[in-house]
Amino acid sequence: MSIALYHFHVTQIKRSAGQSAIASAAYRSGEKLHSEYYGEDSDYTHKGGVICSEILLPPHAPPEYADRETLWNAVEKAELAKPQPPMLNDLLALHCSIRNKSAYSNKAKNANLQRYAEAFSFLQSKNLYTVDDLENTLHAMQDKIDALKKSASSKQARIKEVDELLRMVDYYKSGKPAADKLKSIRFEKSRQKYKSEHDNELRTFYMAGRKLKPYFKDGKLPITAWRREREQLEQEYKDIQTELSPLHADAKKLWAIHYNIYEVQHEQERQNAAVRQKKQEIEH
Numbered sequence: 001m002s003i004a005l006y007h008f009h010v011t012q013i014k015r016s017a018g019q020s021a022i023a024s025a026a027y028r029s030g031e032k033l034h035s036e037y038y039g040e041d042s043d044y045t046h047k048g049g050v051i052c053s054e055i056l057l058p059p060h061a062p063p064e065y066a067d068r069e070t071l072w073n074a075v076e077k078a079e080l081a082k083p084q085p086p087m088l089n090d091l092l093a094l095h096c097s098i099r100n101k102s103a104y105s106n107k108a109k110n111a112n113l114q115r116y117a118e119a120f121s122f123l124q125s126k127n128l129y130t131v132d133d134l135e136n137t138l139h140a141m142q143d144k145i146d147a148l149k150k151s152a153s154s155k156q157a158r159i160k161e162v163d164e165l166l167r168m169v170d171y172y173k174s175g176k177p178a179a180d181k182l183k184s185i186r187f188e189k190s191r192q193k194y195k196s197e198h199d200n201e202l203r204t205f206y207m208a209g210r211k212l213k214p215y216f217k218d219g220k221l222p223i224t225a226w227r228r229e230r231e232q233l234e235q236e237y238k239d240i241q242t243e244l245s246p247l248h249a250d251a252k253k254l255w256a257i258h259y260n261i262y263e264v265q266h267e268q269e270r271q272n273a274a275v276r277q278k279k280q281e282i283e284h
Contacts, residue, residue: 029053175205
């Protein structure tokens, strides 16, 4: 008996990432297609491994879309007709330009350019190209940071609980000889004298006994299990901190970029408002 295995893979073509629907269609079909928008050809006729490149159109689709070049040029044209989201690269470049206008020295201007280059490179490494990309990534990153912090806090709280139990075990062990000795003294006067002389040991022993009572099983405490649990919790806590460290570093950089973008957009809104006000004054 033979079993057929199928795999379906979908990728998103993003113009913000410098990708072209025409070039991608040509590559996947192994054809030569011309992009009307870019005015260039993408030729993959020598590419091998294309088993099927049939276009399946729904009944209501224009029949000319059966031609791959016509179809994907129409797709790009429709996409380009949509309002385009602001690109992070353009906004960062504008922010750098605004800062350089008020820079008093070439050193300051070069520093601004260096910061812009580092920010742009960092965004590219994270595949972030639009403001929406940036905000979605920041929200997802913050959610992950919050979840990790919550987990770390929970483990830290349990470590404190286990530490307290182990501290009670030490009190119980150190005070047990005194308690056993007290039980063996038959005369009340001698018992009172012994209690007075070992008051602190006995108090801590009885206090520890009360707190440990729920954990006794067959007269024994799960001390080894507590110690192992603590070691595991400590390692898990360290692992979370290790995971959090680069997340915090990336989030700090992204929030700084986000603030710079906000400054630029705020300035653009201010300028647009001034233009609208001036236009209204002229009309009236």
